Amino acid sequence: MTQIDIRPTARPATAGRAARARKVAVVVIQVALAAQFVAGGASKLLGSDQMVTMFDDIGAGQWLRLLVGILEIAGGVGLLVPRLTGLAATGLVALMAGAVVTNVFVLGIAPVMPLAFGVLAGVVAASRRGQLAALVHFVRR
Numbered sequence: 001m002t003q004i005d006i007r008p009t010a011r012p013a014t015a016g017r018a019a020r021a022r023k024v025a026v027v028v029i030q031v032a033l034a035a036q037f038v039a040g041g042a043s044k045l046l047g048s049d050q051m052v053t054m055f056d057d058i059g060a061g062q063w064l065r066l067l068v069g070i071l072e073i074a075g076g077v078g079l080l081v082p083r084l085t086g087l088a089a090t091g092l093v094a095l096m097a098g099a100v101v102t103n104v105f106v107l108g109i110a111p112v113m114p115l116a117f118g119v120l121a122g123v124v125a126a127s128r129r130g131q132l133a134a135l136v137h138f139v140r141r
Contacts, residue, residue, distance in 0.1 A: 026127045030079045030089075034116065037076030037092065044069030071095055079124065084107055086128030092121040100141050 044051045044065050055065040075095065078088025096118030103111035 024128075026124060030085065030124050033089075033117065033120055033124065034076040034079040037072040037079070041069040041072030041074075042074060044072065052119070054107070058102060063097060068095070084097075087127055089121045089125035091127055093118050096121060 004113045044055075047065075051065055051069075052062065055062055058064065071091070072095070075092040078084040078091070081088070096114045099114035100111040100118065103109050103114060
């Protein structure tokens with residue numbers, strides 16, 4: 001009599017390792033972005049000379065520097081709070097989109113840094129898209 005193996009087939013070990021590596025990479029990106037945004041936001045709120053000068057050049061007033069600083073700190077902290085990660089990352093993508101437009105059309109400089117941070121925040125947001133769908137469902141109730 002021939003024996004048949006009826007145990008469920010496990011995922012190949014390499015698929016599990018790849019998924020784990022992606023999760024670890026996203027967490028590393030989250031922590032790095034959180035540190036960057038909190039530091040950048042603090043620089044704006046504390047009124048570093050470079051930030052004051054840059055926002056003077058933008059011409060919208062120093063209130064914008066303070067608002068952007070608060071949003072950056074809130075987004076950076078939100079990246080570290082599991083329930084808020086997707087929302088924070090999405091908000092930071094929008095903030096960096098505004099920074100890219102401002103760099104190009106107002107300041108006339110290359111938007112390398114805000115573009116890079118925006119793409120990385122987009123990676124985090126995309127990895128948490130289920131979280132955002134749950135939040136939208138919760139708000140609609």
